Every structure is written in structure tokens, then in C-alpha cells.
Amino acid sequence: MSKKHADPAVEAPDERPSKSQLKREMHELQQLGETLIAMKPGERARFALSDDMERAIAETARITSREARRRHMQYVGKLMRKEDLPAIRGEFDAIEREKSQRDHAFHRLEKWRNRLLDEGDSAVEGFVQEYPHADRQVLRQLIRNARREAEQQKPPTSARKLFKHLRESAELKAQD
Missing domain, CATH: 1.10.60.30 (PSPTO4464-like domains)
Structure with missing residues (x-):
């Protein structure tokens, strides 16, 4: 007779988002960041962005390498997680x-x-x-x-x- 272990992690449905879902959300945040970067400074002033995000947006203009830009956009996506997303989406x-x-x-x-x-x-x-x-x-x-x-x-x-x-x-x- 085999003994069954009551592992709550196995029995309860996984409430965390899947890895694919996290990736989709991260890409969405990167896209939102790219949209902000593409805006003119006057238009971007309407958004309440953190100082880190403002610096990252300013830094983007200096980056010319494709790979460096890709990594930088990942960083912008990471910073977007800390921003007030409902306010940003509301402004959009x-x-x-x-x-x-x-x-x-x-x-x-x-x-x-x-x-x-x-x-x-x-x-x-x-x-x-x-x-x-x-x-x-x-x-x-x-x-x-x-x-x-x-x-x-x-x-x-x-x-x-x-x-x-x-x-x-x-x-x-x-x-x-």
C-alpha cells in the first residue's frame, strides 16, 4: 500500500501566473515604455513618471546599438512595473x-x-x-x-x- 502525501502545493490550484503570462505582461510593459519614449517631451510631461523612468527615457536617445537598445527596453519594462500603471493607462x-x-x-x-x-x-x-x-x-x-x-x-x-x-x-x- 502506497502512502499518499498531502502536499498542499500539489492539491491547490496554482494561483501564480504562468511563465508565459509573465512574459506577455513584461512585453506589454516594454511596449508601453516604448510608446512613452516615442512621445515628444511635451506630450510625455502629462504623465506622472518616476525620476528613474525619466532618466531611462532620456538615456534611450544615447543608445545606438541594437542589442544595447533591446536590453535597455527590458530595463524600461522592469521600471514600468514600479510606475502607476492605472494612471498611465488613464492618461493614454x-x-x-x-x-x-x-x-x-x-x-x-x-x-x-x-x-x-x-x-x-x-x-x-x-x-x-x-x-x-x-x-x-x-x-x-x-x-x-x-x-x-x-x-x-x-x-x-x-x-x-x-x-x-x-x-x-x-x-x-x-x-x-
Whole structure:
């Protein structure tokens, strides 16, 4: 008769993550670190990073060797474990939402530009109602010039100027 040993480690399910899971998490942290490194310093300033992480990010620019960079990125991944990951991910989410809002506003202004070029003065009145800081006279002049350029198959210089004016008018409204 064999004697069974009651080994709690064998009987209880392993609650630790697997080695593969740990590797995936480490690669994710390295990727997050690489994203931070790729950002401009002004964008990166939004994140509350430790001094060690700031130094590691600054050090990355100096590294030219591929192998040294790979090892350094592993070090950055290790440092990322000590950072406030929920806050960092929250800031990335906020940046993504801002980007989405900018894209939406950009597409809306493109639609306005197309509508202004298609409809003319009736659309100008609608735009000025929505954006009171817009200059009617400038809008009408840019629309006339853009239509003339399109008829003559010239580059859309005035259409670009019209879009720039629309964008500036929309920003003025946002500041009120």
C-alpha cells in the first residue's frame, strides 16, 4: 500500500501566473515604455513618471546599438512595473479621446467646407450662425476663388485657405 502525501502545493490550484503570462505582461510593459519614449517631451510631461523612468527615457536617445537598445527596453519594462500603471493607462485613454474629438471636429469642418463650396451664400449664413466669429466677406471671397480654381483645374489653394479659415473660426468659438 502506497502512502499518499498531502502536499498542499500539489492539491491547490496554482494561483501564480504562468511563465508565459509573465512574459506577455513584461512585453506589454516594454511596449508601453516604448510608446512613452516615442512621445515628444511635451506630450510625455502629462504623465506622472518616476525620476528613474525619466532618466531611462532620456538615456534611450544615447543608445545606438541594437542589442544595447533591446536590453535597455527590458530595463524600461522592469521600471514600468514600479510606475502607476492605472494612471498611465488613464492618461493614454484621455489622449485617445482628445484625438478622437479632434478628428471628429476636423471631419465636421471638412463637411462644412464642402457644403460651402456646393451651396454658396445660403451655407455661409448657416456657418456664421454656428460660428459668429467667422468673417462673411472672407468666406465668400474664398468660396468664389475656390470655385474658380476648380473650374480652371488649378491646385485647390483657396479651398485650403477656406478650410484654414473655418478651423480658425471654430477655435475662436471654442475659446468663448
